[in-house]
Amino acid sequence: MKKPGRTGPLLMIGLLFVIVVSHLPVVYTLFYHNLTDAPLAEKGSLDLARGSLGKGLVLDGEWEFYWNRLLVTEPEEAAPDFLIRVPDYWSRYQINGSYLPAGGSASYRLILKGLKASCLVTVYLPDFGSAYRVFLDGKLTAESGSVSKSAQKVFTTTSAKLYPQTLSKGEEHEVIIETATTRFSGLYMAPVLKAYGSVMKENSSRNNLRLILFGTALFSFLVLIVIYILSFRENKRSIWLPVMGFLVLVRIMMTTEFYSFWQNTVFFGLSYEATNPLMFFLTFTFNYFLIFLIQELLGILFTQREKLVFLIYYAVLFLLYLFIPHGFYNRHLTVLLPLLVFALEVYGFFKVYRNRQRMKKYGMLVYWGAILAITGLITDCYYINGNSYLNLSLSLLLLFTAYLMVLSLISAIRAANVYRDFAVSSASLAQAREQIAMQTEYYDGLSAQINEVRAVRHDIRHFVNALKGLSDEGRYEELNRFLSEYAKIADPAPLPVFCENAVANSILGYYSLRVKEHSISFQCACRIPRELSVSDSDLCVVLGNALENAMEACKKLENPDIRYISVEAGNVNGQLLIKITNAYNGILYQGDGRYLTAKSGRYHGIGLQNIQKVVNTYNGFLKTEHSKTTFTLMAAFPELRADFSAEGLQ
Known part of the structure; x- marks a missing residue:
């Protein structure tokens, strides 16, 4: 997607491209004798x-x-x-x-x-x-x-x-x-007078090129159909892409130099002149449906009133074409009426230009695809009406084929984005399930401690009576032994509390327990408040993925004495900065400018990508550094809601 500052000039260049390219052959014809003598x-x-x-x-x-x-x-x-x-x-x-x-x-x-x-x-x-x-x-x-x-x-x-x-x-x-x-x-x-051999050679070359172009156009249309079928259950599917592809394909079949090939097989042997109303109908329909393609792919909305006005406009033009006497049409309207067909393109250009900042991703590619199609239609309109001496019989076929290729490319990109979003969503769902399991395990431990405290409180009366009896009888050695044994039972290891934020604390607490199982030293200095600009789910993605990667890296070290994970979080210049440092074996896998994982599994290997996606959502930044023994990840999120401070973060 182009930067907003370049959108306006690119739109203007597209308009000039249509005007200049489609009219150059006409200008050449007007000055044909002056230019060629x-x-x-x-x-x-x-x-x-x-x-x-x-x-x-x-x-x-x-x-x-x-x-x-x-x-x-x-x-x-x-x-x-x-x-x-x-x-x-x-x-x-x-x-x-x-x-x-x-x-x-x-x-x-x-x-x-x-x-x-x-x-x-x-x-x-x-x-x-x-x-x-x-x-x-x-x-x-x-x-x-x-x-x-x-x-x-x-x-x-x-x-x-x-x-x-x-x-x-x-x-x-x-x-x-x-x-x-x-x-x-x-x-x-x-009429043209020419050497017979030269004409036959040109016709043979044009036939070969015509078949290649049509094969390309047909393949692009099939791509549109296949992608539409495969994405039928997705909310982002669009019927307008295959519909426009079908209209383009049929219009290609009706080009003057290509019609005879399909005359008997597709058009029931109709005279070429008899199919002229169908050609105009396809052109009108193609132009009107551009409204919905602009809405779908560019994100520029047309009101119901605008749609109705253009529907009536094209219906009136088509009725005029059908019922105006052919002689009057040939005398006065052979150029004017076809040019009136492109009123929507003129209106659409100014509408797109005014709302260019709202254009969707890849909108400029769609726009230029339409530019090619419109240029082909205008050029063909002039050519079949005898306004051009240049042989432009392949112009519409060539430009329409390019347009179909653009549509199929856009369709493929959209489908790829849908399935990539599905994969990311699936990975996020799996991550969320893991995070829920973390919090469940942490809170189970907390609940167990609470139940132990309740049991102690329930048994305190018996405890006091036993103490009083031993004291009254002067059995002080037994009293000391009883107190020592009860202290071991009533003093469970406390669960750590790392910060005020419940979500962050549960994840930090979970990993602090897990790393101990693998003899990994865990150091944490975090001051994360209850209220943050970062959502709980996004915070889970960052902390969960980062700590999981750090733990997996430490587990690969054979010497448990050098295994460690250090976590720091706090306010640095109005930003939430999270810094996680861990030891690792010095082996990193990299490709396409990013870190790769050695883990197996369907959703492994996208942890850092998910962190990067979250950071980008908040316009923050993600930085990674590594030496031969340590790996450091730093993520920053701007515009904190709460004032808090932390020391030692760099």
Whole structure:
């Protein structure tokens, strides 16, 4: 988790990342001809004398347009209806004073001048959603879907078949594109002229990369599912992680360059254009569910009113998309409506920024994962609408895969934390049971002494009568012997009292008795008051673990004369300082910067970790020192409630 002072700049960098990365391809496209000096078609003709097939030639500009005519399939001599800009939607143009509909069929014609190429070439439309056929000098060079004048026979897919063609002799070459659509209205993406071998090589590389990315995304989704199932009984499980993962996975399947792979197996063979409402629905749902992911993983709460407002907002946007005529949508809303989808992200950013100090641990990682996903959605939105000449078909797949990986990582971290907390809680429970046993044993001894005192008090009358009888009879030797024997019975060894704090005293008393069994010298100078800032359970964890470790270390010494444990506790500069020193054999096990134990058992080896956790809770400090013969542990807890003093602590 980042420090609070860095949170604001990191959030701002994320916002700038979305804006810059998603819009750079659009800016490049706007200034494409200025940056590349590529020619632009004018009046149905394109001069390629300066062009090069190296990276492909974008055939944009003014094309001849033939409405409801298929020039190659149904040849006829006719003049074009008008010149149309490519890429663009034909529903933005009028014939006889009326806008063309979104659906229909048409032909585009362009004359290429000055093109010279000795290699095989092809002309195609990358990731185009409508059906089309491309002819170069009358020969078919690319096709996708089924082109027909009948709307019922039009079928669209995102895969294209490419065919190599050799340029005919001559200075001019004719490109004709026949296209048919039910809603996308024409060449909204620019055709590309390129060497056939180069295109096939790029397509092969993209296919391999696509499968690798999808495999990674699928694996990440399965991780989310498995972790959710394994943590089903835990209170910290979250359904939003696998739900968002599912939405991302389905949206990946619907990317233009990937849809054809799943068209028959997952989407029941539906035309690509027919699934466009589903794509928008998934995008709207994904954006709305970000509210719950922000709440769950970032800790930034949305009010019920905010949730309702955005639910209505997205419902209205989706209804507008469904019922607005396709022609009107293509003329005015192809960019505006998709951008309105991201209103929640803009609002969410300012909400997160205002409440950045409340962000949960790993919240910044979640935020940047969302940044990647949103960048992918915006980039894909521009790309599939023909606003980018750069081939960004893999951008959404790549960024969504990264987002899924972030979600699975967060899910794994959360699950690890849950099970680690469970292990620590189990260890704490075992420690608590041991501490209860300590206190029980100590208080059993105290209770036994109290019962002995009661027995003495009960028998005092008989004791006095016996003394009086022996005294009256002058049997003084027997009287002395009787007093000596009774003193041994009535004078049990007193239990030690080390401090005023009952919990600390019971633990110190317990270990003082246990260490005597192993011939370990025990010295204690503690002044711990009844009331402390440290809770009784936390005090038990510190003292219990420290004394247990000290006793185990002393037991390993063969010479009982050098076994000892020294405990000091008191007020030093307003802090409760606990210092425990013990002898040991000079052998320490260390790893990962911490001490390890040689003991066996499920919960052994985390004593010092538990002490450190308690000390951290109170913003105190823990320090350990060791020489060849002694080991010292010092724990400090600030802000004592009671005033008390101790001497000798350093």
